[in-house]
Amino acid sequence: MTGQVLSRGWRLLMAQGLALAVGLAASLPLPVRAQSGETLALRDVTLSGRGFRLAAEAIDIAGSSAPRASLEAAVRSGDPDALIDRLGQLGASSVSFTNMRVERTEGGPRAFLGFARLQLTGLSAGRIRQAQGTDGQFGSGPAQPARFATFSANELDAAFLVRLIGGAAQPSDTARPVLRSAVLERLDASPGTGMRVSARRASLSDLRLMPGARAGDFGILGAVEISDIRLATPPRTGQTEPNEIRVKALVIGADRPSPDDVPTRYRARLDEVTVPLRETDTTPSIRNIRALGLDALVVSAALEGSWSPAARELKLERLGVDLPGLGAIAIAGLIANVAPEVFTEIPSAANARWNEAQVRTLSVTIRDNGLFERVVARDARATSRPVPDVRAAFARQASSVVQRMMETVPNRTVPDALMRFVSDPKALTIAVTAKPGASLPLSALLARGGMATLTDRFDITATNR
Numbered sequence: 001m002t003g004q005v006l007s008r009g010w011r012l013l014m015a016q017g018l019a020l021a022v023g024l025a026a027s028l029p030l031p032v033r034a035q036s037g038e039t040l041a042l043r044d045v046t047l048s049g050r051g052f053r054l055a056a057e058a059i060d061i062a063g064s065s066a067p068r069a070s071l072e073a074a075v076r077s078g079d080p081d082a083l084i085d086r087l088g089q090l091g092a093s094s095v096s097f098t099n100m101r102v103e104r105t106e107g108g109p110r111a112f113l114g115f116a117r118l119q120l121t122g123l124s125a126g127r128i129r130q131a132q133g134t135d136g137q138f139g140s141g142p143a144q145p146a147r148f149a150t151f152s153a154n155e156l157d158a159a160f161l162v163r164l165i166g167g168a169a170q171p172s173d174t175a176r177p178v179l180r181s182a183v184l185e186r187l188d189a190s191p192g193t194g195m196r197v198s199a200r201r202a203s204l205s206d207l208r209l210m211p212g213a214r215a216g217d218f219g220i221l222g223a224v225e226i227s228d229i230r231l232a233t234p235p236r237t238g239q240t241e242p243n244e245i246r247v248k249a250l251v252i253g254a255d256r257p258s259p260d261d262v263p264t265r266y267r268a269r270l271d272e273v274t275v276p277l278r279e280t281d282t283t284p285s286i287r288n289i290r291a292l293g294l295d296a297l298v299v300s301a302a303l304e305g306s307w308s309p310a311a312r313e314l315k316l317e318r319l320g321v322d323l324p325g326l327g328a329i330a331i332a333g334l335i336a337n338v339a340p341e342v343f344t345e346i347p348s349a350a351n352a353r354w355n356e357a358q359v360r361t362l363s364v365t366i367r368d369n370g371l372f373e374r375v376v377a378r379d380a381r382a383t384s385r386p387v388p389d390v391r392a393a394f395a396r397q398a399s400s401v402v403q404r405m406m407e408t409v410p411n412r413t414v415p416d417a418l419m420r421f422v423s424d425p426k427a428l429t430i431a432v433t434a435k436p437g438a439s440l441p442l443s444a445l446l447a448r449g450g451m452a453t454l455t456d457r458f459d460i461t462a463t464n465r
Helices: 009-026 068-077 080-089 158-165 284-290 347-354 371-383 387-406 413-423 442-446
Strands: 039-048 052-062 091-104 111-124 127-140 146-157 176-192 195-209 220-233 243-257 263-276 296-308 313-323 327-336 358-368 427-434 458-464
Touching: 127 158, 146 158, 158 176, 195 243, 358 442, 371 387, 387 413, 413 427, 413 458
Parallel strands: none
Antiparallel strands: 039 052, 052 091, 091 111, 111 127, 127 146, 146 176, 176 195, 195 220, 220 243, 243 263, 263 296, 296 313, 313 327, 327 358, 358 427, 427 458
């Protein structure tokens, strides 16, 4: 799915682990039926469900509404579906786990989730109002487990997730909310090859499973944000120092669904990716960038847009890259006749519907925020020439190139703006707008030579600032 399917990793692992913990706890053979205010304590518990196993040093259940007879029947039956049915009927004011671990035993690579302490409150009809955990870890496959200090979540549909994971849930015709929000604090992981990753905070909001979701094939709607990421990498060949890449924030989202469960807001952002440029690094590309007067390369990138179901228009608010102190490029536009299938179908079918889209407006803005002057200063130092002479030589060379490329273009709007930009780099915006009543197919516009064949259908402007 385009823009709407988030990666499956840790975002579902938390929800799955909580759901399984509650499901397995729901099948415990309690000695009596708990009354209001009574707490039932169980020690050294080990239980198995459909493809999963739970072990806990202690489980304390307060205010459970589960009768003893039905619980015992669920356990004796040996039927995983009985456990799942039991979960849908469980009610309790709270369930607390001490040194708890849930792990997958079949149906995929090793995966587990554990907490030193986990408390679930407000359990009713298979739903959890709130969850709070400390000293947690999770992992999948052969990699070392990731660790985190605290975890909190709100409004989790545990019963549905257990059914889905166990293969007992029927695919829904509509998106199903399964988690309102979740937050992990102080994550730390070692994915291998000497790399280490940490993050101050990771949050997930408004998680929904899309129509037709099945076990192992989750279409997911929601948003994830990870802040203050640090990626420590080992020294490269021939280098003596490790490097640490920092990311202020990573944001991925596809949410605000329409009545037909199609996301109407899309975004993907990388904020302030900082790559140190060490003086001792002899890599040619690093040395060239350092020669521009930079000790670190900082990059931000973003894709933000929204889709209107009523108008069937996709507004591309921003698609661009920004390098502070150097320059930026950004694309924006409005595309009409965008069917919902471009977001919900498999790529081949979605691409076919994209071919029906029509461009209303499309613009690209290039901004110089110091790159030109840094290049001039670098070459002036390297050649021992005066800065004004180098600047003038660069301007002449660039103007000559643009003139040769554009000499056969009859409309001088763009060539003249390009000439002004290369002579005095500041900002250049080129915009294409469909003429009234004209059809401007997106597929044709993006094809090689497409603009030349459609010049009678659009107006083009170019401005310098």
